[in-house]
Amino acid sequence: MMKKRMTERKKGWLILSLSLDAFAGLGLEVLLAFWLEPMIYGRTMEQWNTWQSVLHWCITCIIWGSVAGYLLWSADRNYGLKLIKRDGDGTDSLRSVKLWQWGLVIAGSACKIITSVMDWGGFKVYMEWKSRGPLLFLFQYIYYMFETALFTLILVFAQIAFETWFKNRKIPYGGIILGLTWGLAHIFTKGNLAIGLEGVVIGLLFGSLYLLLNRNLKWTYVLLFLLFVL
Numbered sequence: 001m002m003k004k005r006m007t008e009r010k011k012g013w014l015i016l017s018l019s020l021d022a023f024a025g026l027g028l029e030v031l032l033a034f035w036l037e038p039m040i041y042g043r044t045m046e047q048w049n050t051w052q053s054v055l056h057w058c059i060t061c062i063i064w065g066s067v068a069g070y071l072l073w074s075a076d077r078n079y080g081l082k083l084i085k086r087d088g089d090g091t092d093s094l095r096s097v098k099l100w101q102w103g104l105v106i107a108g109s110a111c112k113i114i115t116s117v118m119d120w121g122g123f124k125v126y127m128e129w130k131s132r133g134p135l136l137f138l139f140q141y142i143y144y145m146f147e148t149a150l151f152t153l154i155l156v157f158a159q160i161a162f163e164t165w166f167k168n169r170k171i172p173y174g175g176i177i178l179g180l181t182w183g184l185a186h187i188f189t190k191g192n193l194a195i196g197l198e199g200v201v202i203g204l205l206f207g208s209l210y211l212l213l214n215r216n217l218k219w220t221y222v223l224l225f226l227l228f229v230l
């Protein structure tokens with residue numbers, strides 16, 4: 001029994017390390033945006049022209065996509081975690097989501113959208129379309145897709161790790177870790193404490209939505225992407 005506990009404890013730490021690796025993968029953009037590219041271009045990120053911004057997003061997406069692919073491969077190969085299940089697998093279906101769960105999903109999503117509209121003075125996606133134009137808008141939203149993939153993996157791996165330790169499937173551990181990593185990181189990237197604290201709340205919400213959707217990774221990803229950009 002003691003050996004089994006030690007094994008589960010170690011496995012939990014290893015899976016949590018995948019969550020932190022996903023966060024570190026997101027952080028690689030900081031090296032590009034605030035060190036390497038300003039050194040090459042001789043100007044800060046706010047002063048980049050259209051093609052410098054597009055190139056930045058393309059490079060970032062390649063890096064983030066590689067990190068996400070490696071983490072999914074590693075989780076499957078080393079721990080048997082097949083996070084992307086085939087259609088028809090009962091654990092990967094929304095049919096088991098109860099009506100009250102859908103109600104909470106809709107309520108939580110509505111709160112996130114309303115808060116975003118208040119912050120932006122309108123729908124974020126529309127405001128960015130107006131301010132950036134078609135080309136920048138297209139590449140930025142491809143970039144958002146990859147960002148969503150990594151922060152979703154942060155919460156998923158953290159959730160699995162804590163459940164391995166505590167055997168409680170009702171607490172959004174992954175959302176807590178997402179808020180304390182990706183959420184708080186916005187204090188440094190945006191230079192605003194309020195945005196960072198808001199990110200903590202959003203992380204907790206996203207982790208809760210993942211549980212309410214019965215850990216359906218594909219549909220959680222779609223929902224989180226929509227909530228992130230609206």
